[in-house]
Amino acid sequence: MTHALTGRNAIITGANQGLGLEIARAYVRAGANVLICARDAALLEAARTTLAGLATTDQVVAAEVADVSQPAHVDRFVARALGLFSQVHVLVNNAGVYGPMGLIDEVEWAAWTKAMEINIYGSVLPCRALLPHFREHRYGKIVQLSGGGATNPLPRISAYAASKAAIVRFAETLAEEVREFHVDVNAIAPGALNTRMLDEVIEAGPDRVGQAFYDRMVKTKEAGGTPLERGAALAVFLGSAASDGITGRLLSAVWDPWEDLASRRDDIACSDVYTLRRIVPKDRGFTWGDR
Numbered sequence: 001m002t003h004a005l006t007g008r009n010a011i012i013t014g015a016n017q018g019l020g021l022e023i024a025r026a027y028v029r030a031g032a033n034v035l036i037c038a039r040d041a042a043l044l045e046a047a048r049t050t051l052a053g054l055a056t057t058d059q060v061v062a063a064e065v066a067d068v069s070q071p072a073h074v075d076r077f078v079a080r081a082l083g084l085f086s087q088v089h090v091l092v093n094n095a096g097v098y099g100p101m102g103l104i105d106e107v108e109w110a111a112w113t114k115a116m117e118i119n120i121y122g123s124v125l126p127c128r129a130l131l132p133h134f135r136e137h138r139y140g141k142i143v144q145l146s147g148g149g150a151t152n153p154l155p156r157i158s159a160y161a162a163s164k165a166a167i168v169r170f171a172e173t174l175a176e177e178v179r180e181f182h183v184d185v186n187a188i189a190p191g192a193l194n195t196r197m198l199d200e201v202i203e204a205g206p207d208r209v210g211q212a213f214y215d216r217m218v219k220t221k222e223a224g225g226t227p228l229e230r231g232a233a234l235a236v237f238l239g240s241a242a243s244d245g246i247t248g249r250l251l252s253a254v255w256d257p258w259e260d261l262a263s264r265r266d267d268i269a270c271s272d273v274y275t276l277r278r279i280v281p282k283d284r285g286f287t288w289g290d291r
Contacts (some may be wrong), residue, residue: 004240006031009060009085009221011077013068013126014095016043018195019145019228023092024051026232027202027239035081038095041065060084061102068095068122078129090239091130093123093167098197099159101204114160118130120170127174131183140183143238144171145149145231146250147189150276156209167288168250168276175248188237191226191254192217198225226254234258249274 010027014020015036023038028051033110036051049061055061064080066073081088090122099115100107123144134140148154149161150168168187175185192198198217206214237243238251242262251258251274261268268274281289 004236004242005090006029007083007086008030008089008239008240009035010090010092011035011037011081011088011123011126011130012092012094013037013066015092016040016047018197019190019193019231020046020094021050022170022228022232023094023235025054026229026236027090027092028054028059028061030236030240031059031271032090033075033085034193035062035064035084037064037066037068037077039065039067067118068093068126069117071125074125074129074264078126082133087137088130088133089139090143090234091126092143092145092235092239093126094145095122095237096145096147096163097160098157098200099163101157101201101208102158104158107159114162117161119160120166123167124170127240131178134178134183135181138181140178140181142171142174142183142185143235144168144185145190146187148192150187150189150250152235154213156213165276171250172248179247182244184243184245186243186247188231188234188238189250189252189254190228190231190234191252192220193225193228193231195225195228207215215244230254237261245269250276 004136005027009067010032012020012024012034015024016038022032027034030104043222044063044065048061052061062084064077066077068074074116096119097115127142131204142166146168149164171185171187198221201209234253246261278290
């Protein structure tokens with residue numbers, strides 16, 4: 001995938017640190033032109049400088065301060081991208097937060113709803129803004145960052161869990177809406193990452209996040225976590241032509257053999273593998289439950 005994105009133009013949200021910055025690095029190294037955005041102006045400029053140092057003289061690396069939960073901000077950075085690039089090929093929705101930690105009836109409600117706005121609206125709004133462009137060009141790639149909250153309960157981190165599950169189902173639904181326009185929409189579960197979000201869980205302590213989850217995150221921290229490069233490499237694959245036609249899937253950067261998915265395209269297209277689905281009794285070997 002060394003030159004997999006040469007000539008492609010991408011918007012990457014939440015790209016001033018952590019996984020978002022690592023994805024941006026991988027995109028630049030793979031040949032893409034990028035527009036990154038985030039809320040913190042100082043960190044964003046530092047990230048832009050870092051990325052510019054990796055780029056060739058022909059590549060464009062730009063940055064725009066934005067809060068992805070605000071429609072006006074989203075419209076502004078999408079307009080900036082469309083002004084910079086003749087065509088936007090890829091949207092990477094990476095921006096996200098854990099939100100408040102604690103029991104649902106004890107956490108601050110305003111903080112809970114703000115986390116939902118960032119994690120859900122912050123992905124839906126950029127899609128809405130770019131879809132007319134993707135339809136016009138009859139091509140596009142939407143790469144959505146998800147997480148463990150989409151597939152497992154996360155007691156005491158309910159805003160994150162609920163929003164990540166919601167955004168995966170949104171991605172599956174959007175994939176069907178835009179399939180005829182050759183727009184692929186997929187979500188990534190990047191694994192347990194050793195980033196500021198992990199530090200937030202540890203700093204919150206076992207009383208707020210629960211002893212079992214706290215202990216697991218401490219072990220993750222000590223072990224170093226999943227390498228950021230793994231999720232970034234999957235984001236490159238999903239933004240490249242190699243993944244054309246693979247859509248509506250939630251892929252684990254750690255556990256799924258995504259490097260070989262191009263050869264499994266037909267199998268994936270006619271099945272519900274790598275999707276969120278309800279489990280019924282017969283799926284677990286029980287003989288009861290059918291009417």
